[in-house]
Amino acid sequence: MARAGLTAERVTQAAADLADEIGFQHMTVSALARGFGVKPAALYSHVKDAQDVKVRVASLALTELADRAAAALAGRAGKDALVAFANVYRDYAKEHPGRYAATQMELDPETAAADAARRNAELTRALLRGYELQEPDQTDAVRMLGGxxxxxxxLEKAGGFRHTPREVDASWSRTLDALDSLLRNWPPA
Amino acid sequence: MARAGLTAERVTQAAADLADEIGFQHMTVSALARGFGVKPAALYSHVKDAQDVKVRVASLALTELADRAAAALAGRAGKDALVAFANVYRDYAKEHPGRYAATQMELDPETAAADAARRNAELTRALLRGYELQEPDQTDAVRMLGGxxxxxxxLEKAGGFRHTPREVDASWSRTLDALDSLLRNWPPA
DNA sequence: CTAGTAAACTTAAAACCTGTAAGCAAATAG
DNA sequence: CTATTTGCTTACAGGTTTTAAGTTTACTAG
Known part of the structure; x- marks a missing residue:
């Protein structure tokens, strides 16, 4: 039988794609193996276990997110940057629901995945350069924006906004208006 | 053999407690059965399946949250109400991590669980009575606050803020200051 | 070119979870 | 006190995770 040519990277990519298709929760080692036309045990030479696959997908997603965010921020400042940055996250979550769900995992701080998470926080901090916030307000604002x-x-993805007729896009746009206004008038301690 | 006296309610309670102990993801029908000293199959007379148990826990959690939020809002207005309301959610998530994780499930809009979610949104709207927001700004603000x-x-629970030394409590407090300021100065369309 | 070895994958198997169906025992009703 | 409903167990079919051992494929070196 011809070999499938598995590597940790190909498994991670396939896992991310499968998660986008059928949901992060339903992405299993068995399903992955089926996709490669291979027995489940074959994957354990390339990947430690199921948890490892999930962390790798989280890391991949956080890296892709940071890459997009960095690109969005290039050459922009102020509200323009805020809107572009925010839309990166929103669009990514819609385009890659499985990958995005992976980012919600609890990552222990030693891993490469945690580094990728940190990079996203750094980019949020870069975004705030367009507003005149000093520490510790800057850190507070980074956390607020991230949250x-x-x-x-x-909540939007989970359908939490479906029960009110108002367009979700309009609310999002106005929320960004409000955020911009808030960052330009951050209350003094 | 003496009977365990199972009911859907007792199963749901036990499931919620177990989720808080070992994590919502690890809460299984088998583990629940062990807790009751009963075979797994016994639970299927009281509960449809594993998904049903999870939805029931979500519903329970959302109801408990709404009850606490309603109590926190009673007799308070403005920033006082905002802080009390926000702390209900933050404290609940810390006190009941498994239950809180359950609230993140995608609930189809027909169920009792979705009703409980709606009740939480209504309470957020009630909170905003202390600020002078007209529609559609009110709906936008409800969504912003919920998010x-x-x-x-x-993010706090997932450890997303651990890499910066700043106290998370302090950031939270300042975030609420900022929100109060924003709600009192909501930008015009 | 061929023998040896390392890597890739399969087979096998144990442990666990989900869910259905059939059977037995305990509570309840007539 | 019998009859029936209800609650739980047994039995089982199917699926996932993971380890260990075996086999085949591909590479490496003499």
Missing amino acids: LFHGYVT | LFHGYVT
């Missing part, structure tokens, strides 16, 4: 983007996108 | 609370709490 807001993540939470809004998650 | 922010949920996202902040989720």
